[in-house]
Amino acid sequence: MSSATGMGAGAARTRAALLAAPALVVFLAFWLLPMARLALFAGQGPSGIEAYWAVLAHPQYRASLISTILLSGLVTLATLAIGGITGVFLSRHHFPGHGLLAGMLTLPLAFPGVVVGFMVILLAGRQGVIGQLAAILGAGRPVFAYSMTGLFLGYLYFSIPRVLLTVMGAAEKLDPALEEAARSLGASPLAILKDVVIPALSPALIGAGALCFATAMGAFGTAFTLATRISVLPMTIYTEFTLFADMPIAAAMSLMLGAVTWAILALARQATGAGVAAAA
């Protein structure tokens, strides 16, 4: 597309290199090099290169991987259903305060995982409001913040806003003429949903689902605050690093996890064509 103006292409290329250099040097020095070192380091522990397969070989780590995948998968499905329905609904029904509600629903996007965990504690912890309500109704005082349910709720908490945002954005872009055409052919609202709306939203839904899954796989803060008994993979990695000082294993597992989340996000980018971020 662009050709240089001024003294010719050569000078322009030098200028470009100079301008891009600082960022790339920083990236090289503080990410590429350390990552390469990490990869090497992971293979230098007592188990050698086998450390990379530890997550699959070692039963304890495998269990952690499986529970992480199951949790992430369930959260993704639930979030797509809830976020999909709610997102389409909100994008079509504008009422006074609609903007405010949309803002409040996407506020949790800025929360670190620890705050999300705290939200779940407020709902379902020992002094949680759900427990207090249940006690008033005479149904005992359920405390489930620190169980799998609590973790699930926490993951749901940071996933729904992400999907909501994506779905609302995609729903806004839907061409109303398509639905009017379907209506002119006699289609009921349900038929329109099935034949027109969902197919049109499916790229966005797939992308959002992949993003949701990747974020859940790599989530640390929420589990850190909530999980005392269950171990998800990021927590396992963390424990290896701090408690057991088994750094090569921790390094290897974190690299594998990184590769998996990157792959899933690359897929998401294919589906939506936009950049995505995973952090919770």
Add this chain to the structure above:
Amino acid sequence: MGRTGSAAPKDDQTMTPNPAALAVRLEDCAKTFADGTRALTPVNLAIGAGETLAFLGPSGCGKTTLLRLIAGLDRPDPGGKVWFGPTDVTALPIEKRNVGMVFQSYALFPNMSVAGNIGYGLKIQGLARLDRRARVAELLAMMRLEAFADRAIDQLSGGQRQRVALARAIAPRPSLLLFDEPLTALDAKLRDALRLEIDALLRQLGTTAVYVTHDQAEAMALGDRVVVMTHGRIAQIGTPVDIYHRPANRFVADFVGLMNRVEGLAGDGWLTCRGGRIPLAGSQGPATALFRPETARLADPADAHVRGTLAAAFFLGDRTRLQVEGIGEAPITVDAFGPVALTPGDVVPLVIAGALAEPAGFADMG
């Protein structure tokens, strides 16, 4: 070409080319939108059985709003009624009105193939698969789309998409066809070709149709009658010939083709103006003559009634459009057919025939 008909009915009379088809009536239909814009002032309109009615007007005139009211996509303001034959359909949404609609952007479903799109209305109607397939095949043949049956929509050209949209709309045998500027997105040559196809199709089907466009050639070519609209109201309803040769007001006169206006003093069958005399019957005193560019002819200087000076000439292929000054206050436009050997500054001798006197109150709309 346009339907002139031997017994051209008066302006507001509907035509009934196909008595078995649906007749539509609009009673006091107005439309005000939520933000307060008044898109349509109360309109009363009757569409004859089997008639093709063209809605013509500039952007913002309300023609699409009116179409959507007929379709059932929007409801008229309280007090407005829409009748399909003997039935009051005002409260019925579009799904229940059995209309076929062709959209400006075609609105083809990207997740279905061509055959899938065409058969969608039939699927909703609950037609059995074999019958559905037969009907889809029938339409594919009618629209010459057999080769594209299983193609995806994004692999089609604009003209092909248009035909798929048409096929989809007529497959469920609707009682009313609605066209919302369907040819606007196409280039000129394709538009001409498709216009002929649509004309043939409408005549073949005999279904009542409403056709919205801002292109006057399209409106006059396809419409049995034309409804000219501006600013949410109807300026004139009539056959294409009526609209063109007997415009009811200045808006219609200027919107449909070009209308020249020359002021002067009328008497004894002539209007005397700056450049000479124009034959004008039935007027006395100060008057304005109205005539179309093609009714003015270049003549021999000896035979000419009026003389002007050539300001500019535009060679348009089949004719030369001349801007001539000095006849009236403003320059007039003359279309000359055949070779023209004039340069700017030359004297232009003209004979103007068929001018009409501008009626009183012409500038206002009735």
Add this chain to the structure above:
Amino acid sequence: MTGRRLLLALPLALAVATSAFLIVPVALSVLAGLSVNWQQGLAGGLTLHWIGEVWTLYADTVVRTLALAFATVAVDQLLGVPLAYVLARHPSRRARLVEELIMLPVAVPGLATALALIILYGGWHDFRGSSAFILVGHVLFTLPFMVRSVLAVLAAIDIATLEEGAASLGAGPMRRLLGVVLPNARPGILAGSLMVLTLSVGEFNMTWMLHTPLTKTLPVGLADAYASMRLEIASAYTVVFLLMIIPLLLLMQWAAPVRRRPRTTRP
């Protein structure tokens, strides 16, 4: 029409339930942080006492978090704006590769990036124990957002044509950069900066690994408080966090272009 009514009622109920699920705990935390005693709820009265406690205990984290956030923005602007310009003027396979590359610290869990930094630079104690160590992590994580934001604006305004216009009037490269590129990139820089601020203030995963007892940030402090402090203090601390983050989010909304829903043409 019961089908239609159901189609309206179910999603509405779900939307209400979802909204409650997301918003109620936030409201609760604000309440808990301001109430004298959470067990007694509102009946016990409201107070700013806990906020005061939080300030006594954690004021340094607030200051450090803000300082880090602004430092991150500054570094991101210095590194990211020139890079975005280069990517905008020289779009190619290589440019897209670079974009993918700088996104890696975002695609990969913060844990991994933090581990890598510790492994390579952990031995350098002065660096390891300073806030600069955390700054590095934040820059890595937020840079792609700054770059993307500026790149989007430059692409939208067709910066190449603008520069050609300036050059045709005699402006040299430096002048074009300062007089044409930067001023027109400003909306992107602003939006990107706000995004970076928000991300930096809320960053935990990396920061938890990179911090030391002397370089705690607000989210790190929050983790401490959730684990060891009473609910009222933890809630008050959360309120402080919300007070920092909500204005940033509002500013981001204001700085972003508004998009209206496409309607069919009316006339």
